[in-house]
Amino acid sequence: MKRLNTLKYACVLFVLFVPFVSLAQTWQTLNANAFGWRFEDMQFVNTETGWVVDGGGQILKTSNGGLSWTQQYYNSDYYFRSVEFYNENIGFAGTLANGNPTATLLKTIDGGTTWTDISSNLPVSVAGICGMHMVDESTIYITGLFYADAYIMKSVDQGNTWTYTDMGTLCNALVDIYFKDENMGYAAGQSAQGTGLKGIIVRTIDAGQTWNTVVLGEDSNERIWKIQELNDSVMYGSVEAHTDTPEYYKSVDGGLTWQLNSVTSVGVSGTIQGIGFLSEDIGWVGGYDTFFYETTNQGNNWDYKPTVGTSFNRFQRINDTLMYTSGTNVYKYVDPSLLSIEEFEINKPKGHTMQVQGSNIIKDNAILELDLINNTYCELSIYNTIGQRIKTISQGRRNAGHYEIPFSVKTISKGQYFVVLYTYHGYESIKIIID
Known part of the structure; x- marks a missing residue:
């Protein structure tokens, strides 16, 4: 009898400490103006402070969880593709060339109040900076390009000097990069010419000195677009492909091995780009137009959610109950009673x-x-x-x-x-x- 009571109390304590997601939580559209483009990337350093960049040439910042936004930078000649902040002060933003001779890399050390062009510090001119990740206050990796000329660059002095790695022997293109610690990192994109141009994830365990393939996709003309680490063991990678059956990869051993999974739902298909899981049970994938799926049972089933928003690219998990994603606006997974957003007009996204x-x-x-x-x-x-x-x-x-x-x-x-x-x-x- 005593043992049963102990188990009962243990169960009560377990319930008290399990991360709680309110049943009232939904995706809410925040009031960020993307000029009719989409926000290509975002970075929050805590629940309230974050930045987004768009194809129209602007960098926006929020200090109140997305209730309001301030335009910190604007240049209509720039197509921003990536942004990364280590803390509330130190950050970087990268562009696609977009008709300019080369891509541009900007840096701030005052939270975005001022931005400095440090492109001349790069040892090689590139046509785009698609992904970036800061490992610590001084170390940053950048990568690209999503369609060709795969590379990875690393700086250990906050962008003053860089080392360049040509990734062409393994990859035709690279899109995203993520480091678990100072030595172990992953980059995602498309495999090299001659290998079928398949989705690929490469891994380093020596701080980028060498890279090896851990995922090589099954089909040609695909890219693994975004990487998410849920915890030390569980990671995800979205597959960008023109196919009727969207797919993504999942690892449960910290990125050593990966399993391909399908997003199955009735009557709707589209191209995945963004992927984000709040827990192993609850997650989302999204892409262009209204393509947005939700799972609440570890990906066994998916529901189409066309009313959430459009053109999703980046998800960011902040904690056990809070998630942001960027598309033609910024969206927040939260209890709507906690928000107070003035009405605004949503611009229709521009398109070819x-x-x-x-x-x-x-x-x-x-x-x-x-x-x-x-x-x-x-x-x-x-x-x-x-x-x-x-x-x-x-x-x-x-x-x-x-x-x-x-x-x-x-x-x-x-x-x-x-x-x-x-x-x-x-x-x-x-x-x-x-x-």
């Missing part, structure tokens, strides 16, 4: 457009009309209905403007296909029929 001249039923040759709203990397391809790339029409950097691009389908079998556009904004597609 394309159409086939005449009819989408094509016999031999056709012309694709393409309108780009900004300078961008631009890849046009033809995919079949199971997500395999059949033909590349063109690829490379293009300036904003209108294009008429001829292409041939003479060597492709009759049937239904997709013309797929891949840019800074992710994937967009239109259906064609080859007759």
Whole structure:
């Protein structure tokens, strides 16, 4: 009898100390103005203080958990892709070249009140800085590019000097980087030319001196886009691909081995970019447009949540009950009774457009009309209905403007296909029929 009572009291204590997520918690849209672009990245250093950057060239800061935002920096020539803060003072922000000769790297030591361009400190000019992570007050890693020329750079003196590592033997492209401690880190992207351009995660255990592959995806023309560490054992990696079955990787041994998982839901599919788990049970994946899924049972089932927001890229878990994500706005997973946000207008996200001249039923040759709203990397391809790339029409950097691009389908079998556009904004597609 005494033993049963002890167990009962132990259970009561366990319940008291289990992290509690309120049943009233939902995703709330915060009042951050992205000028119709999306917020490509964000970094909160505590529950209240955070920064977001967007493709329109601005850096915003909040000091009250997203209730209000201050524009700290703006340059319409910049397309910001990444931001990282170690504490409330020291931070960095990186851009894509976006028509400029090279990417730009900015640094602040006063919480973003002033930003200094330190691009000239980099040993190699690059076309984009897609991911960054600060290990300590002095050590920072940056990586890119999401479509080519994979590299990792490291500074141990707060960005004054850098070492450069060409990752081309392992990776064609890199998107995100994360370090568990000063020695062990992970970078995610796309495998090298000649290996199928598959999703890849590489790992270092010697502070970036050497890297080895720990994940090599199953399908070509994919990227592992974002990495999240939930705890010392559990990590996640989102798979960006043009496919009907979104996928992600999960590790339960601290990143040594990874298992591929599918996001299964009825009637809706899209491209994953962002991924974030609040606990092993509760998590989300999101991508462009209204593509947003939620699981409450460790990914066994997923529910489509199209009303949360649009164009999700980065999730950040703050503690056991608080999560932020960025897209065309900033979104906060919280009890709505704790927020007091004034009404505001949500701008429709900007986007490129394309159409086939005449009819989408094509016999031999056709012309694709393409309108780009900004300078961008631009890849046009033809995919079949199971997500395999059949033909590349063109690829490379293009300036904003209108294009008429001829292409041939003479060597492709009759049937239904997709013309797929891949840019800074992710994937967009239109259906064609080859007759």
